[in-house]
Amino acid sequence: MSDNPSLLPSHSKIDLSRSRALLLDDNQVHLDMLSSVLTGFDLRRQTKCLNIRDAKAATQSAEFDLVLVEAALADGSGFEFIRWLRRDGPEANRTASVLVVTSGTRLDDVGGARDSGANFVLAKPITPQVLLQRIIWLGRDRRMFVEAAGYAGPDRRFKAFGPPLGTKGRRHDDVNAALGIALEPNMSQNEIDMLVRPSRVNL
């Protein structure tokens, strides 16, 4: 391969032989192309669906590790399926990793995918490199899962800057903005200097 993105160091290894994927796309040719790519990754346990109804039925009978959804479907939006999966889908598949495949990367598309509960958006055309890069990214994803009145899916905050000013925050690890009284005396300048003092190292 000519250029490996940083997430794809050539010495890295994957084993997707025991994983299972659900593919939802109303274009049979594109569906088969995605399926070929996944087969190349040794992810052979696949369920291919051409419509939302079949995809919903498939989630009732198998546990999926990866779900690939086309955003624009003839019988509805892929986002609707993801919303259903996250909120009303079978317990075993509710937190499955979901990739949305879309023809556009306009803010509306990306925002729609994010708010429906997708883990990541992939813009067409999909190449094997990009797809594998995202699968690896999903495998390394450590985000919390959120279930609230208006949203169910992975935490949409990639970076934790704490709760908005003046609010308590809803996550257990959100730190309150109000600081308490110091428990120990301040460090002296000498003590601070000792922390950063250069020291000789024997190599």
Place this chain on the structure above:
Amino acid sequence: MTAARFYKPANRLADAVDVRFGTRVDDALVKADDAVRNAQAGMRESIAVWVEEIGLLCGQPAPDKARLLWLANGVLGVSTACGLGALSKCGGLFARALELMGEGWRQDMGVIYARSLGRFLEGVDQPATETAVLASLDAMNKRLEAPEA
């Protein structure tokens, strides 16, 4: 504020990446490229059928736009796998143009896109010409997005 539940889900893909024993990323990509290459003949046939149908629909005064969008989306998604990158980009620009048209239909634009898609499929132009055509189509879309007063 509504109560929200936060929890750590079981990431089932975590056990499949960065493993000690498995397929090297490079090897997986080579296998995937091979698999796509093996399917190219069938995909090319489908693309040709889609481009032809786009040409027919764009000649109509009130075509089925949902069908046109589906076809353009197909061209965008599949052409790159057949080494037809410019055709894929053209399909993407056409899909965008259709969205920008909203409820209406611009047959003049449709005809231009249909002709361009046909030429990209046949590969009759030099790469520099293809780049210039794509830039021109992109500019046309931008004018559609923000028409001059």
